[in-house]
Amino acid sequence: MEFKDYYKILCVEPDANAKTIKTAYRKLAHKYHPDMNPDEGAEAKFKEVAEAYHVLKNEQLRAEFDELRQYGSQSRHDFQPPPGWKAPPNTGQQGGSQFHGDFSDFFNSIFGGRGQSHHAQGFDQAQRSARGQDIEIELPIFLEETLKESQKTVEFVMPADDYAQTAPSKKHLKVKIPQGVMDGERIRLKGQGKPGHQGGTAGDLYLHIRVVPHPLFDVQGHNIIITIPLSPWEAALGTKISVPTLDGKIHLTIPPDSQSGDKLRVKGKGLKTKTLIGDMFAVVKVTMPEKTSEKGKQLWQELANSEDFDPRLEWST
Amino acid sequence: MEFKDYYKILCVEPDANAKTIKTAYRKLAHKYHPDMNPDEGAEAKFKEVAEAYHVLKNEQLRAEFDELRQYGSQSRHDFQPPPGWKAPPNTGQQGGSQFHGDFSDFFNSIFGGRGQSHHAQGFDQAQRSARGQDIEIELPIFLEETLKESQKTVEFVMPADDYAQTAPSKKHLKVKIPQGVMDGERIRLKGQGKPGHQGGTAGDLYLHIRVVPHPLFDVQGHNIIITIPLSPWEAALGTKISVPTLDGKIHLTIPPDSQSGDKLRVKGKGLKTKTLIGDMFAVVKVTMPEKTSEKGKQLWQELANSEDFDPRLEWST
Amino acid sequence: MSETLFSISFDELCQVEGIEGELIIEIVEYGIVMPINKPSDQIRYEQWLFDTGAIHWVKKALRLRQDLEIDWVAIAMVIKLMQQKEALQKENRLYQRQLRRFIPSGDLD
Amino acid sequence: MSETLFSISFDELCQVEGIEGELIIEIVEYGIVMPINKPSDQIRYEQWLFDTGAIHWVKKALRLRQDLEIDWVAIAMVIKLMQQKEALQKENRLYQRQLRRFIPSGDLD
Numbered sequence: 146m147e148f149k150d151y152y153k154i155l156c157v158e159p160d161a162n163a164k165t166i167k168t169a170y171r172k173l174a175h176k177y178h179p180d181m182n183p184d185e186g187a188e189a190k191f192k193e194v195a196e197a198y199h200v201l202k203n204e205q206l207r208a209e210f211d212e213l214r215q216y217g218s219q220s221r222h223d224f225q226p227p228p229g230w231k232a233p234p235n236t237g238q239q240g241g242s243q244f245h246g247d248f249s250d251f252f253n254s255i256f257g258g259r260g261q262s263h264h265a266q267g268f269d270q271a272q273r274s275a276r277g278q279d280i281e282i283e284l285p286i287f288l289e290e291t292l293k294e295s296q297k298t299v300e301f302v303m304p305a306d307d308y309a310q311t312a313p314s315k316k317h318l319k320v321k322i323p324q325g326v327m328d329g330e331r332i333r334l335k336g337q338g339k340p341g342h343q344g345g346t347a348g349d350l351y352l353h354i355r356v357v358p359h360p361l362f363d364v365q366g367h368n369i370i371i372t373i374p375l376s377p378w379e380a381a382l383g384t385k386i387s388v389p390t391l392d393g394k395i396h397l398t399i400p401p402d403s404q405s406g407d408k409l410r411v412k413g414k415g416l417k418t419k420t421l422i423g424d425m426f427a428v429v430k431v432t433m434p435e436k437t438s439e440k441g442k443q444l445w446q447e448l449a450n451s452e453d454f455d456p457r458l459e460w461s462t
Numbered sequence: 463m464e465f466k467d468y469y470k471i472l473c474v475e476p477d478a479n480a481k482t483i484k485t486a487y488r489k490l491a492h493k494y495h496p497d498m499n500p501d502e503g504a505e506a507k508f509k510e511v512a513e514a515y516h517v518l519k520n521e522q523l524r525a526e527f528d529e530l531r532q533y534g535s536q537s538r539h540d541f542q543p544p545p546g547w548k549a550p551p552n553t554g555q556q557g558g559s560q561f562h563g564d565f566s567d568f569f570n571s572i573f574g575g576r577g578q579s580h581h582a583q584g585f586d587q588a589q590r591s592a593r594g595q596d597i598e599i600e601l602p603i604f605l606e607e608t609l610k611e612s613q614k615t616v617e618f619v620m621p622a623d624d625y626a627q628t629a630p631s632k633k634h635l636k637v638k639i640p641q642g643v644m645d646g647e648r649i650r651l652k653g654q655g656k657p658g659h660q661g662g663t664a665g666d667l668y669l670h671i672r673v674v675p676h677p678l679f680d681v682q683g684h685n686i687i688i689t690i691p692l693s694p695w696e697a698a699l700g701t702k703i704s705v706p707t708l709d710g711k712i713h714l715t716i717p718p719d720s721q722s723g724d725k726l727r728v729k730g731k732g733l734k735t736k737t738l739i740g741d742m743f744a745v746v747k748v749t750m751p752e753k754t755s756e757k758g759k760q761l762w763q764e765l766a767n768s769e770d771f772d773p774r775l776e777w778s779t
Numbered sequence: 780m781s782e783t784l785f786s787i788s789f790d791e792l793c794q795v796e797g798i799e800g801e802l803i804i805e806i807v808e809y810g811i812v813m814p815i816n817k818p819s820d821q822i823r824y825e826q827w828l829f830d831t832g833a834i835h836w837v838k839k840a841l842r843l844r845q846d847l848e849i850d851w852v853a854i855a856m857v858i859k860l861m862q863q864k865e866a867l868q869k870e871n872r873l874y875q876r877q878l879r880r881f882i883p884s885g886d887l888d
Numbered sequence: 889m890s891e892t893l894f895s896i897s898f899d900e901l902c903q904v905e906g907i908e909g910e911l912i913i914e915i916v917e918y919g920i921v922m923p924i925n926k927p928s929d930q931i932r933y934e935q936w937l938f939d940t941g942a943i944h945w946v947k948k949a950l951r952l953r954q955d956l957e958i959d960w961v962a963i964a965m966v967i968k969l970m971q972q973k974e975a976l977q978k979e980n981r982l983y984q985r986q987l988r989r990f991i992p993s994g995d996l997d
Contacts, residue, residue, distance in 0.1 A: 171847060172961070181965060281835075318781055323783060323785075329832075330831070332784070335782060335784055346794070348795070350781075351831060351834075351835075361777070372881075374773040377762070381758070382754075402753060405990070406993070430722060432722055433748055434771035435771075438769060438770075441765060441769050444761055445698045448758060449699070452754070452758050454693055456693045456749040459691075488956060495955055497948060508955075593904070637892060638890070649892045650893040650894065650896060651892060652890075663903070665904070666896075668943075723881055723884070745882055852962075860973060864973050867973060870980055874980065874987055877991075878983060
């Protein structure tokens, strides 16, 4: 086990006072906090900094650490607590912030479960209540599934018990997904989170809805958008085509002389909630064949000769 | 002049202590601060709140206000300071924050220029230095102008002098705009801001570059993007076209069987700085004629018969 | 079959986070989150209902306060900006997806 | 003809805002802005140069501190988020403009 010099981690001198330590911690913490820094490694760095602060801001822990530090600084890379060091058994991690209470092996070997409840005021869940923690998982949903109430089987891993000896376990849960859920919404399943301790109620399970990007449809509010590829002759002559919607095909009339980017509105074929129904917008996209036959080349040439059309008129003005 | 009840503005009782007043101010201020709230009216609301706090946080000003308040609350809508009230002459607004020091007529009528220097520590510019204020203006620039150093005449309004009696005045300034300026950059013109006071140096003028959206080109980093409208026959048969760039036209070869969305890279025709030159990307957009001739319709029909092409193949898989 | 909910009550929220009701009232006063039944203003705080998205931000606010020791005004500003950022990112993804339907090769490089 | 500059020195910045050099060092330490010649790290603060965009953020940081009485950690977070928001808005505008070249009628409604 590597010895962690908490002073070095916070970039402070070993004789720094409480205020200096706090300032140093906050300077580093806001840089690496997972809510502020999505970079890989930032969270690990934050935890290290938080652990250092957790020890150094507490007079008693700091005194114990100082004692150990004199001993530990001699055997930096293969640190063992001195013989007779009374590390209480690790009582495991406890609630509060998702970051505090998640300490390194080094910390646990010297402090054990002690000092893990020094959370800021108001957060000291572990001591006041034994309600189980909430769990949040992402739930991918297909756009089509949002049209009506659906049933899903949700699979997730229930983390290990905080206090006792249960291992992480796979859970299956049948869930009713209401009509009209939107991307980014959260669904709450009361009491399906971590079990409580000593008669406390269980936590909740949150399903964070992620609507899977659809190969054909884009979502904008309650409306959906579909791109309609047309051959140039379909665009020129107009046509009737069969167009997919979220619930089955419909027939759509393309007027003659349609243009790339033209937008057709199909009422009521968007997303549905209990209170409102969105529309579908069909956007024309003129698409060329990958290859042209010899006959085709000839016809294209004839069109070029016959039609009076400057597609780049805007460039000459 | 309307009487302003600073207590009401901060939603506190007239006997509120300093801490309560500070909390009340901050609660309102963060909601309406122009850096946080772009809504119309937010800035005016913030200024009102800031003025109330400015008075109530200062013991002496608060005492004076309390005295006036008993008098003023009787003539709410047509408030005049009591006869003999010693309002010093208004010495005008002073620097610091762009919000503090911009007080209402009501404030000026009772406090005059007094109490205007109660800025937070470190900001007390007006008392310690008489350097003129910086001015920032937006400078619209055409994309073409960024390719090489250019000259511009900048027009702006020099605000009225803080201390003396000069009125706002129109200024003209010839400016060298360096090659390669980018949208959002700021150019500093040293000493062209507000004149200093009592031998102080003048402030600076900042030009905030706004590259005017171009009718043809979009900018992405140092590259520019142009959409190339092609007739379907040009896309099918290929062609040579003349394409505008930021500095003159170039010839571009469109290969046969080009597709909407195809992207051609034209090296070195993007934006230019002293150290690097971007590229131009030409994106094909197949465009239909607005009208089709009778001959054309016949040819389109023949093409439809001759070519084996399903533009919506992706829908059937 | 588990019951699905889209809200959480004031009482439940107090239990969830193990925090005082006062703290939640504070969070609401600073505009960090808004009860879904607040506008009627007659509602007493014991009757407040929050949507499940709000819980996410309440937890984030508490975490920031604990981990960074910043005060409520600052937290309110940070949370508001984070929410705006999230909305912009979502908008961005939509535009990008739409654009790719017309320029399949996507972003320039 | 006025001379155009893209930078401002440490000394000049102290005069501009009428603030102590210590405050500027603080602002840099919190990562609110970065001198353009900082990376070499050998540079003493008296030799720092800031780009003219940084000044904008320095001023905003000072204004927020004065107007809202929030501390440096909070200001650093707020400024960082504001900068990210600005970048996203810029990206958004580009996508929207590009999209309108293919769908002239623009946004749906």
